[in-house]
Amino acid sequence: MSRDSDPMKWYHGSLSREAADDLLKQGYEDGTFLVRESSTAAGDFVLSLLCQEEVCHYQVRRHGGEDAFFSIDDKVQTKILHGLDTLVDYYQQAANGLPTKLTVPLIRDPPPHNTRSHGVTNLLHRATAKNESKVVFELLKCGYRNFDAKNQDGQTALHLAALYSDEDILKHLLNAKVQVNSSDSFGCQPLHYAARSKPASFIRTLIAAQANVQGRNIENGYVPLHEAAKHGNLEAVQELLLAEAPPLPRTSSGEFPFDLAKEAGQTSVEEFLMNYKLPPASTTREQWYHGTLTRDEAVAILKKHAQELLASQPQLDTSGCFLVRYSESPAASGLVLTLLSSDQMVKNFRISQADLYQNGVKLQSGGSKFLYIDDGPYWPSLEHLISHFMRFSYGLPVSLKFPVPPQPKPEVPSFATIPRSSVKPRTTPPATPPTPVSPHAHSPHHHGHPHVPALTIAKKKQKENSSSMFNTLRLTSPKKALFDMNSLRKSKSKGKRSESESSVSGSLARTEQELQAAAPMLKSLSFSTEFSTFNADGGLVVAPASGELYNVPRNNTPIEMDLPPIAQKTEAEVEYFTKSDVAIERERAVQSGGVNGYQPTVDVLSVWDQQMIKPPAAARLNSLISTGSTESEMASYLQRKCSGTPTTPTSSALEAAKLRFFIEPENLVLESEIGHGEFGSVHSGWLMRKSAASGEETRVEVAIKMLSDEHSNKQEFLREASVMMRLEHKCIVRLIGISKGEMLMMVQELAPLGSMLQYILDHGAEISANSELKVWASQVACGMHYLESQHFVHRDLAARNILLTARQQAKISDFGMSRSLRPGSTEYQFTQGGRWPIRWYAPESFNLGIFSHASDVWSFGVTIWEMFALGAPPYGEISNVDAIKLVDSGERLPQPSLCPAYIYAVMQSCWKERPKDRPTFAYLMEFFARDPDYQNLPELVQTVHI
């Protein structure tokens, strides 16, 4: 960035819209711009931009509180950026969805300090970094106004104080009311830095000034406790825990503070954390736990409770009313927190469960798991999780304020005959009066002991609860019904019930007969979404508006046709295509010499040599291969290997890496056939492996794809393998290796649920448009985004080529048609015809043979259409030629009845005529992960390795 020569003087303060229009229309060039304050929304700004003699105004929305995160409100490409300066810079590099990129700033002032991510080092920064208390004091006293100015690293004086100075300066700055929780360019807030090395009193002072003990570094997910643990600052660890910092927060890569302490050899901190005694929770589940409730029941109860609160206190802000329930809906089976947010919308948050490991050893015994919401901290009990969110709202739209108690439970009769709540809604009003619960009032350990040494308090707490947090669950949660819901159901179906179960879940009790009688009704209740309804047999009924039965076709075989060779494309056609944001970012990285740039070499040895000189932190085979060779090179290597022709010796390490992909046929056990494709049959089977150290044999379940006719399409088969070898992503089916016995075999990760298309055809009635379909769509977009980052176009994206490894995990497969793009190019042109799945193809693909990430986006649109049409074939019964004509004439696939309008709108945007008008995979991934109902759907979407 040319910050020195460009002093960011494009800020025009409270200039009105009309005045901005007048200014910009004075005959400047396209892309001339200014930024001004928004007159409609405090804290927001407006970007006014001249394009083709018109002035466009874009709202620049502020996200979060103290930190300066902004985005332009734009339908297709919303990118949240840190600082107005970064945002302007981003749109100066490329238009990124605007009609033109920003070119010439209309000069006036630099933007306010608190809106920037960067600045220049000033006097206050210098004095603070040198720990010159007197100078700092004098500067603040004489009315120096730039308290919150940032330096080149986005650090304020408070960041520098937390790093370099003593408490005196800290207090001077805090007295001057500086911002306490702003993040610098490394994603750190002042408390992150203080936690590294400062004494307890320093930390305490910062926390007393409202420093956020949960402040999360947006780069790596660290909270201050991670920093303290990693740097072995025991005092800070204790002080943070006293301030109710959660003891088990996770970094973006899933590390807990004790992991970081261990990695850094900070033994005393590691031991302290492992033995930390979590104080008892400040709330009990009698206040808010309702057992099994459907979403509709929960909403009704919550709204009713809020109304009652308002009736007694008309001015009360009822946001924060909440309850916890057990959902049996397949979309959200498990614990759900239902909450009234400040816009009076009811939000549902899935409470997930997980085991916790240290050094591969499970820390929780007895089958009980830790609980968490999204990427939030782990808690050993539901009570702890809820008391945490009653104290901190972080991660939720509001903190939990008003627990909605369950109705008193009817007495449990000696035999179980009470119908479940969803079958017969309760009518009695809640018995408990609506008392707001202050967690502080209940909490024996809220922050308020600045004068007491941390260890003394820790010892005191030890007496209150003599267990470490790693077995608290068993001690603090005697009613373990919540965690036994599954076993409860199982035991019910066997007609058995334990005493402890019946004592806490009387309202759920039912006999086997009742269960069976209620089954159709349960199905219809729990499966209904806002998009669909189901009849008593579980069959799908269309939305009442259309009133006709949706016929699910059964013949969805890929549609292919032979095409003649295609003419070379013209300059104009090249111009026609635009770069996706991934490509732009990549190019920018290359220009700035970044390491993420594409390596335009095919010379394996030279790349390997470079890597030997400067080995990457975690050198993976994947990167070795992807930077070192094209897929055709790999294919010919595999070909030589498979036919026994000696391969040219390269580096032995590279050879070893490649060899890892070869599996001896005797290590494979073939089982039943699970599918059949172009190359031949696909079998499930086992890969046997022997541990080199122990000699112990393990076996992994795999899918084995066999090449039926050895000679006809071997090259293509190997090409597919060589493409897959270079990919490693949670949303892409993994190639484990290839093997050459009597036949050539590709060994892949097994997707036990098979192809998504078949699954939808078989289980259409059980699939929720609002859950599975969105999760799958997001996962497919996520995998495609990764593929794009690896410079591949897939060319055969379709529901039949998505496999399901679990009900909540879709993976892209079938890379037989994939091609890698040449360095610097964003599309691939086929001059040869072939058998193409025309109905999934964009017009520029079937007309000109041009394939790009944007043409994959078109196919993605067709794929999600197939999903929401429950497996129907695109364009129905008409011929391929008619389908092409239809698309060319501007017609598009119709809105499936299951598909809500806002999703259909996205499908249509994928089918925009001009490739550059289509959304990117990054956008699509985020779009489907953002669910209006289940806020934490993104957790289900695997986003590793992007």
Ligand SMILES: Nc1ncnc2c1ncn2[C@@H]1O[C@H](COP(=O)(O)OP(=O)(O)OP(=O)(O)O)[C@@H](O)[C@H]1O
């Ligand atoms: N890794 C896997 N795990 C589980 N089932 C698989 C796996 N790979 C393939 N299958 C099953 O085998 C079927 C055929 O797969 P395959 O990839 O060979 O053929 P295809 O999808 O018809 O594509 P093509 O013929 O273009 O290769 C799939 O539809 C799927 O049901």
